[in-house]
Amino acid sequence: MDQEFLSGLKSCPVIAAVRDMEGVQRAALSPVRAIFILGGSILNLSALCDVAHGAGKRVFVHLDLCEGLGKDAAGVDWCVQYARPDGLISTRSPLIKRASEKGLMTIQRLFLMDSASLNHGSKLLSAAGPDMVEVLPALVPKAITRLSRELKRPVIAGGMATEPMEVVQALQAGALAVSTSERALWSWPAK
Numbered sequence: 001m002d003q004e005f006l007s008g009l010k011s012c013p014v015i016a017a018v019r020d021m022e023g024v025q026r027a028a029l030s031p032v033r034a035i036f037i038l039g040g041s042i043l044n045l046s047a048l049c050d051v052a053h054g055a056g057k058r059v060f061v062h063l064d065l066c067e068g069l070g071k072d073a074a075g076v077d078w079c080v081q082y083a084r085p086d087g088l089i090s091t092r093s094p095l096i097k098r099a100s101e102k103g104l105m106t107i108q109r110l111f112l113m114d115s116a117s118l119n120h121g122s123k124l125l126s127a128a129g130p131d132m133v134e135v136l137p138a139l140v141p142k143a144i145t146r147l148s149r150e151l152k153r154p155v156i157a158g159g160m161a162t163e164p165m166e167v168v169q170a171l172q173a174g175a176l177a178v179s180t181s182e183r184a185l186w187s188w189p190a191k
Contacts, residue, residue, distance in 0.1 A: 002105060005058055005086075006154060006176065008033040013171055015156065015179040016186050023181070024048050028055035030186040036089060036158075036179050037061045042068030045083040053084075060107060062089040063099075073098045080104065093128035106130040107156065112143050122150055134158045134179065139166060141173030148174035164188055 009015075016027035019039030027035045028051055035052045037045070037059060045066055052059040061079055069075040071090075076098040079085060087105030090096055096106045108130035110121040125133055131153065135144055138157035148155045157170035158179040167178045167188055180186075 005033070005105070008058075009154075009177040013175075013177040014167060014185050014188050015158075015177050016183075017158065017179045017181040019181070021048060021051070024051050026183060027186060028052055028057060030183075032057065032186050034058040034060065034177075037085070038065050038181075040066055042066065042078070045069075045079070049083045049085050058086045060087040060089050060105070061085040062109070063095055064090050064092065064109075071095065076102060076104075087131070089134065093124065096128050096130045100129070100131070105132070107132045107134050109134045109136060109158070110147075111136050112140055118143050118146065122147060125151055132156055132176070135175075136160075138170050138175075138178055138180070141169055144170060144173040144175050161185065 012033050014032055015034045015036055016032045017036045017038050018024050018027050035057050037048050040048050049059045063075055076095055080102045088099035089107045091109045096108050099106050108128055112118055134156040136159035138159050138161040144155055144157055154176040156177050156179055157175040161167055161178050161180045162182045170178050
């Protein structure tokens with residue numbers, strides 16, 4: 001795990017979540033340290049990563065949401081060779097394992113709907129061994145606290161965070177950072 005990156009997230013804990021080139025360009029101009037690419041396709045993914053890297057941002061590609069890429073080892077290998085992100089996001093454990101083998105940082109997304117999904121997710125994440133976990137929605141502080149303690153790895157809160165207080169609540173619950181497409185939060189906290 002890249003300690004410099006983790007330290008950077010502690011000082012600027014909002015991650016820009018974007019779906020297209022305009023979003024990447026706007027995030028590149030913001031103070032965020034990391035960009036989650038939650039869209040794009042095999043046709044523009046390399047360009048999206050290049051723009052983000054050109055602005056000194058860390059780039060994570062959500063492979064499950066990219067068009068034209070297989071949701072398999074070959075899709076991961078293509079990303080490593082052609083798009084060159086810093087990390088990969090997925091809900092699929094085999095993709096997380098392959099990305100880790102290829103030297104990428106890994107973030108496994110976990111959607112929480114009830115206690116059963118929290119219990120199942122905790123077991124799944126322990127077995128998969130991602131570098132970080134993204135819990136969705138971000139508005140579940142109880143689950144963030146539990147997973148932070150149980151998994152002993154950074155937790156990112158994602159989805160539905162649109163207000164500064166929601167970022168604060170997630171951070172207070174133990175999240176390292178909060179990913180959001182709400183552009184007004186990309187400059188939070190204002191320096």
